[in-house]
Amino acid sequence: MIHFEQVSKNYPGGFTALKNVSFRLERGEMAFLTGHSGAGKSTLLRLISLMERATVGRVAINGHDLRKVGRKQVPYLRRDIGIIFQDHRLLLEKTIFDNVALPLYIEGYTQGEARKRVQAALDKVGLAGKERHFPMMLSGGEQQRVGIARAIVNKPPLLLADEPTGNLDPKLSMEIMRLFESFNDVGVSVLIATHDLGLIARMRYRTLSLKEGEMISDGLAHQGEAHHE
Numbered sequence: 001m002i003h004f005e006q007v008s009k010n011y012p013g014g015f016t017a018l019k020n021v022s023f024r025l026e027r028g029e030m031a032f033l034t035g036h037s038g039a040g041k042s043t044l045l046r047l048i049s050l051m052e053r054a055t056v057g058r059v060a061i062n063g064h065d066l067r068k069v070g071r072k073q074v075p076y077l078r079r080d081i082g083i084i085f086q087d088h089r090l091l092l093e094k095t096i097f098d099n100v101a102l103p104l105y106i107e108g109y110t111q112g113e114a115r116k117r118v119q120a121a122l123d124k125v126g127l128a129g130k131e132r133h134f135p136m137m138l139s140g141g142e143q144q145r146v147g148i149a150r151a152i153v154n155k156p157p158l159l160l161a162d163e164p165t166g167n168l169d170p171k172l173s174m175e176i177m178r179l180f181e182s183f184n185d186v187g188v189s190v191l192i193a194t195h196d197l198g199l200i201a202r203m204r205y206r207t208l209s210l211k212e213g214e215m216i217s218d219g220l221a222h223q224g225e226a227h228h229e
């Protein structure tokens, strides 16, 4: 699903955010991506979602070599990727329904089709019945669930999450992780960037670790390996 081959990323100005990174995430696999602040986690996710391009090396997503993807094709490729941000980026003046329906409207779904999909997505994240609420009427954990519903509403085969539990307490964080697990159970590939090592240790999934832009380990993380921020 994701294939990095000796990928480096230099930002304009010369800063090297990723150095010679290689890994593969198979279809249907779930893994964590960890490392200190500034280690390159968000940069790696931005290369997958085509918000940035690799300077050197090859990134392939779902069999597509991203070097061959022109600017006009980017929106089509992005449809296969659901992205969840720490700050969930909801539109505050729009209802929960409209926030979740947004990707469907962009793709040209009719109102009727969109309604069914939005209801199914809200159901999956445990927010059925909140369609007419506005984001500010929901708790932080619920807002994050809306962000997840929006990411999965068009059933992408790949989910990327950038610090999805950064603002949540341990119990809510675990609930969000269980939600990711439920999508993974039905075949969705999931990559979650986080520096919450307690959470990673409890979940026991493959963990890719970045340090100063280099992939320093790949495997099951142990609590003893914890980085300290």
Ligand SMILES: Nc1ncnc2c1ncn2[C@@H]1O[C@H](COP(=O)(O)OP(=O)(O)OP(=O)(O)O)[C@@H](O)[C@H]1O
Binding pocket: 011, 012, 013, 015, 016, 017, 035, 036, 037, 038, 039, 040, 041, 042, 043, 044
């Ligand atoms: N657009 C940019 N232009 C220049 N430098 C950048 C840009 N984006 C990120 N960087 C630099 O690249 C490095 C890696 O950033 P990145 O956001 O990928 O790290 P991160 O591991 O996600 O950190 P955090 O956990 O703090 O989000 C940082 O030193 C950052 O300052």
